[in-house]
Amino acid sequence: MSTESGNQEAGITLVEAVTRALAYELDRDPQVVVFGQDVGANGGVFRATDGLQARFGPERVLDTPLAENMIAGIAVGMATQGLRPVAEFQFMGFIYPALDHILNHAARMRNRTRGRLTCPIVYRAPYGGGIHAPEHHSESTEALFAHIPGLRVVVPSSPARAYGLLLAAIRDPDPVLFLEPKRIYRAAKQTVEDDGEALPLDCAFVLREGRDITLIAWGASVKETLAAAEQLSTEGIEAEVIDPATLKPLDIHTIIDSLEKTHRCVVIHEAARFAGLGAEIAAQIQEYAFDLLDAPVQRVTGYDTVMPYYQLEQIYLPGVERILAGARAALEYDGGQKTGGHA
Numbered sequence: 001m002s003t004e005s006g007n008q009e010a011g012i013t014l015v016e017a018v019t020r021a022l023a024y025e026l027d028r029d030p031q032v033v034v035f036g037q038d039v040g041a042n043g044g045v046f047r048a049t050d051g052l053q054a055r056f057g058p059e060r061v062l063d064t065p066l067a068e069n070m071i072a073g074i075a076v077g078m079a080t081q082g083l084r085p086v087a088e089f090q091f092m093g094f095i096y097p098a099l100d101h102i103l104n105h106a107a108r109m110r111n112r113t114r115g116r117l118t119c120p121i122v123y124r125a126p127y128g129g130g131i132h133a134p135e136h137h138s139e140s141t142e143a144l145f146a147h148i149p150g151l152r153v154v155v156p157s158s159p160a161r162a163y164g165l166l167l168a169a170i171r172d173p174d175p176v177l178f179l180e181p182k183r184i185y186r187a188a189k190q191t192v193e194d195d196g197e198a199l200p201l202d203c204a205f206v207l208r209e210g211r212d213i214t215l216i217a218w219g220a221s222v223k224e225t226l227a228a229a230e231q232l233s234t235e236g237i238e239a240e241v242i243d244p245a246t247l248k249p250l251d252i253h254t255i256i257d258s259l260e261k262t263h264r265c266v267v268i269h270e271a272a273r274f275a276g277l278g279a280e281i282a283a284q285i286q287e288y289a290f291d292l293l294d295a296p297v298q299r300v301t302g303y304d305t306v307m308p309y310y311q312l313e314q315i316y317l318p319g320v321e322r323i324l325a326g327a328r329a330a331l332e333y334d335g336g337q338k339t340g341g342h343a
Contacts (some may be wrong), residue, residue: 039061129313146248155219167198183199213330265282294333
């Protein structure tokens with residue numbers, strides 16, 4: 001898909017795009033129900049559901065107790081009986097009590113009933129670091145959920161993608177984990193038409209075209225990746241930037257199409273390095289496109305440690321300089337030993 005440009009002076013933020021998509025679906029489909037902790041009267045911890053209860057009523061936008069396991073389980077029951085629940089967890093770090101219902105029931109319902117029942121659920125959660133929060137509020141464990149068959153994992157990286165992908169997620173017949181990168185909730189504004197047009201799931205977005213190296217990033221890391229690509233362009237290096245958007249299932253075809261031009265690749269994510277999504281992407285590239293590579297796939301990631309408190313947060317998160325180091329390691333590789341090094 002083609003590059004899209006944001007507008008810093010007009011438009012809406014990513015979190016406002018989420019609100020707009022929820023409102024559109026609540027208005028369009030009476031089976032859509034939104035619920036979670038403080039989503040009603042208070043409009044959610046990040047105000048993503050602000051004004052929805054006043055507009056659609058407490059039977060459509062419900063406050064729940066502080067009980068993530070209950071929230072996930074109620075969503076399964078609703079979905080199997082014809083509703084389309086959108087359940088919010090306040091932070092991704094609070095989602096783990098809900099794993100039983102998400103992994104053992106929502107993700108398996110279609111298979112368990114041989115297609116008789118499906119679970120059209122969207123589980124929403126703000127995720128990632130960068131807002132000076134404690135570590136349980138700064139999780140990036142998307143790889144854990146991407147490992148689960150039957151569960152789709154989607155991460156928007158702009159207001160337009162947040163709006164279009166959330167519409168598609170709510171309309172999908174199977175469960176979707178919709179992770180919202182809170183570091184860029186209000187980082188930029190973009191003109192987004194409230195036209196109900198969904199964006200395709202399972203399709204990567206080419207945000208910048210290039211011929212020399214492919215940079216793959218999602219969520220908040222897209223911001224630094226685009227900045228790194230801009231820096232490389234001043235050096236005469238044209239980087240192609242790809243946002244997978246749907247992490248599971250992964251659109252490996254768009255990535256391979258890019259490698260047919262660039263032959264070098266860096267994957268960027270703020271999650272811990274070991275067994276992160278970067279490892280899966282690198283494995284698929286070597287499995288399906290090994291002959292296209294002129295250098296090993298580089299990974300620029302968070303570290304294999306708990307997200308630190310805010311004093312060290314920016315050291316943990318991959319910044320522009322670390323992305324540039326990864327790109328240069330791939331660009332300078334000459335078939336011998338890998339040049340440079342980075343985490």
